[in-house]
Amino acid sequence: MIVIQRRNKIKELLLQERSVKVADLVKEFQVSEETIRRDLNQLEKEGIIQKNYGGAILTEDLQHVISAILPVQxxxxxxxxxxxxxxxxxxxxxxxxxxxxxxxxxxxxxxxxxxxxxxxxxxxxxxxxxxxxxxxxxxxxxxxxxxxxxxxxxxxxxxxxxxxxxxxxxxxxxxxxxxxxxxxxxxxxxxxxxxxxxxxxxxxxxxxxxxxxxxxxxxxxxxxxxxxxxxxxxxxxxxxxxxxxxxxxxxxxxxxxxxxxxxxxxxxxxxxxxx
The missing domain is CATH 3.40.50.1360 (Rossmann fold)
Structure with missing residues (x-):
């Protein structure tokens, strides 16, 4: 899986679950922990997530926005x-x-x-x-x-x-x-x-x-x-x-x-x- 596809998948998981764990992502995508941490660093730079111990959550602003967005959107x-x-x-x-x-x-x-x-x-x-x-x-x-x-x-x-x-x-x-x-x-x-x-x-x-x-x-x-x-x-x-x-x-x-x-x-x- 190319990098952009993996990061898009992580974004989808965040939309569904609101949070992700590094260990789960390592297992899901079969890549190193270092690779996943670089992915999360990039998503943090994009303002999508806030990293925490062991993983990351959607930013509060995004959580408020997504709660008002219909599934088709x-x-x-x-x-x-x-x-x-x-x-x-x-x-x-x-x-x-x-x-x-x-x-x-x-x-x-x-x-x-x-x-x-x-x-x-x-x-x-x-x-x-x-x-x-x-x-x-x-x-x-x-x-x-x-x-x-x-x-x-x-x-x-x-x-x-x-x-x-x-x-x-x-x-x-x-x-x-x-x-x-x-x-x-x-x-x-x-x-x-x-x-x-x-x-x-x-x-x-x-x-x-x-x-x-x-x-x-x-x-x-x-x-x-x-x-x-x-x-x-x-x-x-x-x-x-x-x-x-x-x-x-x-x-x-x-x-x-x-x-x-x-x-x-x-x-x-x-x-x-x-x-």
């Missing part, structure tokens, strides 16, 4: 560079005057970020954060589906959303996913969100799943699409190539965004070899 900052590259690539598929269905989620939010220059765009979405982002395109027409609000993801779900989706016919549907496995295909951690995703699959001519590398070989609660129902998967070169080859064998086009070199950071010469 927190997810924007996890693997952000990777998700942004995936979003840019996905948005490049969309042409002037086309209709797109955009799922809720952090990666689809990144797709929305890069649709701002598309003329006469029509967007149908169940994601409040996605609709807000698309509203910055002054030429876009935005249709927000109705339904019950899931506060954790700021998405609208339920029979009303499904019924409304049955009325649309889009050029592209862009979907996020909680997990991708060769046995179950694309899965969601929420039953009701999965129902909306299935309706989105039916509404689109081209079905595109956008997923960062952490979603592969991970299975969530319920499947919403198989490989035969999806046309394109867009991910990054951090994803396992063997898994991507297997997905291609189902007839799915896999687009890989190059981010590894961008994220790569030369290891500290004192670290010794990374494991």
């Amino acid at each position: 927190q997810r924007k900052f996890q693997y952000y560079e990777e998700k942004d590259a995936i979003g840019r690539e996905a948005a490049s598929l969309v042409g002037e005057g086309q209709i797109v269905v955009l799922d809720s989620g952090s990666t689809t939010w990144c797709v929305a970020r890069h649709l701002k220059e598309v003329s006469n765009l029509v967007v149908v979405t169940n994601g409040m954060n996605v609709a807000e982002e698309c509203s910055q395109n002054e030429e876009a027409s935005i249709f927000l589906l109705g339904g019950k609000l899931v506060k954790k993801s700021m998405s609208l779900v339920g029979p009303q959303a499904v019924d409304e989706l049955n009325k649309y016919s889009a050029h592209y549907t862009f979907l996020g996913t909680s997990g991708i496995t060769l046995g179950k295909g694309f899965t969601s951690s929420d039953l009701y969100e999965a129902e909306v995703k299935r309706a989105m699959v039916k509404a689109g001519s081209k079905i595109v799943v956008v997923a960062d590398h952490s979603k592969f070989e991970r299975q969530a609660l319920v499947s919403f699409a198989g490989f035969k129902e999806v046309d394109i998967v867009i991910t990054s070169d951090l994803a396992d190539e063997g898994v991507l080859r297997a997905i291609r064998s189902f007839g799915v086009q896999v687009i890989v965004c190059p981010v590894r070199q961008t994220l790569k950071e030369k290891p500290d010469s004192k670290d010794g070899p990374e494991r």
